Amino acid sequence: MNAEIISVGTELLLGDVVNTDTAIVARALTTIGVNLLHTVTVGDNPQRLQEALELALSRCDLVITTGGLGPTDDDLTKETIAKTAGQPLVEYPDIRTRIEEYFTGRTISENQYKQAMLPKECHILPNDHGTAPGCVCTTPQGKQVAMLPGPPSELEPMLHSYLIPYLQRANTEVIQSHKIRVFGKGEGAVAKEIDAFTQNANPSAATYASEGEMYVRVTAKAASQEQAEALCKPVVEQIGACLGDFVYGVDVDSLEQCVIDILREQHRTIATAESCTGGLLAKRLTDIPGSSEAFEMGAVTYSNRIKSLLIDVPEELLEQHGAVSEPVARAMAQGVRKKAGSDLGIGITGIAGPDGGSAEKPVGLVYLALSDGKQTWVRNMPGGGMVRSREYYRWRAASTALDMVRRYLNGLPVNP
C-alpha cells in the first residue's frame, strides 16, 4: 500500500512551526509496512488543498492529512475532503456532547461546535486529548483519506490508538526495519566501511546523518514479519560487527535512553555538573521516564563562584588553569559525584559561543570528564576548526558525555 501525507497550515509555509507531524506519521506507517512516497504541505487554502488531494489520490491508495481540523474559520480540511469524497458534513451528537463535557465550567465559543461536524459516512477517530476528532472516509474510487489534527499532542495518540490499528486490519505486505545507531564515526566513513551492504535491495541498508551522530537503517520486505526479520537479522549482525563499539544500540531511541537503561539495570546512579551545556545533559537524562532511579543530582555551575560553592572545585585550579580546562572538568566530575554520593559523576566545561572564544581556547572547545571515585577519564572536543552553532556544540558535548558513560558501563575503553 502506498501513502501520501498532506499537511495543512499556513504557519508551516511561513516557517513559524516545524512540521513534526509528518515524521510522527511517517514513522508509524513504516512500522506497519505502508510505503510513504510523497509528503506535501499546503496553506489554509481550500483550492490548493483540493489540488494536492486530487494529485495524491491519483498516485496512492491512502492519503493522510494533518491539521486544519480546529475551531477557527481557516480550518477547512474537513470541508474540502468531504467535498472531494462527495459527502455532506453532518453534526454528530455524541461529539457535540463530548465537546460540552470537555469545556465543563468554561464558556464554549460557538465555533467550537464546528468540530462536531464530520462527513456523513466515515470511520471516526476519537480525540482523547482535545476536542477535534479525526476520521477516515472513502472516496468513490475506493481510496481512503484519513484526517488527523495538527497539534502533535493530539495527533500522536490518535494515530497510535486508532488510525494505525484501523489500517493494520487492511494491509498484507510487511516491512521490517532496524536502525543501527552509531556515535563517534561520520556518515562518509561508515558508508565506505559497509559498502558491500548498501548495494543490496532486500534487505536494503542505507546511511543517514543526524546532527552529531549517524545511523544505518536495514529494511526488508516480505509476506510475514518472520520472513522479513529473517532477512534483516544477519545483515544487522554483520554491519554491527563491522562498526564495532561505535554502535551504541540497535533500535534504541537515543544515547540517553541507552544510558538510563544500563544504569537502572546495573543499579548505579549518576550526577552531572554542567557549565557550557547549562542543564542540557540533565534535561536529556530526565527526558527518560524512570530516570529518577538513576539520576541523582544535576548542578548547572555557570560561574566560577558557583563551581566552588556547589561542587567544591578548588579556587586555585580555576585561577591557574581557567574554567575551561582539563583539571577543572576533572574536579567538576569528582566534586559532583562526591556531593551527590552517586556512583558516577560527569563534569562538562567549555565554550559554546558565539562569544567567549580566543585563539588559545576557541569556540567549541569542551572538556568532558567522567569519574567513578577511583579513576577519572577526560575527553575533549577541539572545537574551532569549523564554525558550528551554539546549539550544535552544546548538543554534541552532551552526547559525548553520554557516550563516555555508555562505554564505561559496558566495560569498553571510555575513550575509543
Added chain:
Amino acid sequence: MNAEIISVGTELLLGDVVNTDTAIVARALTTIGVNLLHTVTVGDNPQRLQEALELALSRCDLVITTGGLGPTDDDLTKETIAKTAGQPLVEYPDIRTRIEEYFTGRTISENQYKQAMLPKECHILPNDHGTAPGCVCTTPQGKQVAMLPGPPSELEPMLHSYLIPYLQRANTEVIQSHKIRVFGKGEGAVAKEIDAFTQNANPSAATYASEGEMYVRVTAKAASQEQAEALCKPVVEQIGACLGDFVYGVDVDSLEQCVIDILREQHRTIATAESCTGGLLAKRLTDIPGSSEAFEMGAVTYSNRIKSLLIDVPEELLEQHGAVSEPVARAMAQGVRKKAGSDLGIGITGIAGPDGGSAEKPVGLVYLALSDGKQTWVRNMPGGGMVRSREYYRWRAASTALDMVRRYLNGLPVNP
C-alpha cells in the same frame, strides 16, 4: 515571486528525521516577501524527484531543494536537476581544492570528490560549514532552481549568507510580518477576541497554536518596507491592547529570550531549582547567548535527599507535605536563591509522568514558585484532567516559570 521547496531524503519519509530544513527556508523566504505555496518531500529516488521538480516548475518561479548533495551514491539531487536544466555536471577545481583542504591530515574517500561536480552554468553557493556546496541554476524557461545541503548546520548559514542575498537582488514586492506572542491564553479564546482583525486581507491577522502557547501573525504586502510597516503597525498595537499583559512580546524569539533580555537590562540574576523539569528550565535559559550574565546557578534536585543537601529544603517539610507540594516549591525557590546569592530564585516540583501520579496528586500537577528574597509567589498547574505527554508537562512547566519571571520583572501581577 512564488516558490516551492522540495526536500529530498528517504530518511524523511521513514520518519527517522524531522524536516527542520523546510521551516528554516520558509522563514527566510517570508522575510524577503517570497510566497511559499507548497512544500514537498520525496525519497532518494531520481524519478520521483524529477516528477516533483517538473510539477513545481509548472506552478512557481523558484524551486529550492534541500538534501541529496552528499557524497554517497543515493545523493542524486544535482544529477537530476542538471538533467532537467539540460546541463552537464563538470568538476570545479576550486571546490576540489577546498575539499582537500577540509580533509587535511585525514584520508579522503574517492566519493567525497563527487561534491566538486556542479552544473556547468550555475551560481555557486559556498558551504562554509561542510564540503557540499550548493548552487542556483536557471532552466531553459527562465525559472530558478536552488540546491541546498540537507544538514541544518550547513543549510542555515548557506541560506542566510548566500542564497537570500542572491534572491533579494531580484525581488520587488515586500512582505512585512509581525508575530505577537501570547502565553496563558488559548488560541480559541484569542481568535474570538480579535475576530475583527482576522477578517481583513491586508494586513491579515491569523492565530496559531504551538505547544503550550499561541501567537498572532499580522502580515502586510506593499511596494516598500515602509508602506508595509505602516499597514501593520496600528493593527499590531490594537491587537496588543486587546490581549493586554498576556502578550509577552512582539517578534521576540521565545519566553526565555525575553526573560534573559530583561534580566540583563535590569542587571538582575536568577537561579533555578528543578525537580520534574530536570534541567529543562536551566537549559532553555542557557540556550540564549549571553545568559551567563544573568543565570547564576541551576540545581536539578530529583530526590528529597538532594533537595535538602543542595538547597536546604527542610526535611520536615518534605515529610509533612511530600515533595510535590506548595511549601516545597516555596522552599526550593527560597533555598536556591539564598545558596546562589542571586536576585531571584525559581523552584519547580511536580509529576511529569507517565508514572508516579495518584488520585490526589495526578500526573501533570506542578507547583512553581518565584522568590525575590522578600516575597514568594506560587502558581500551580493542576494537571490530570487531560492526559498529556511527559514532554508537554515539562515544557509547559518551564514556560510557566518563565512567564512568572517575565511578569515579575515587568512589574505585573506574577499570577494573572
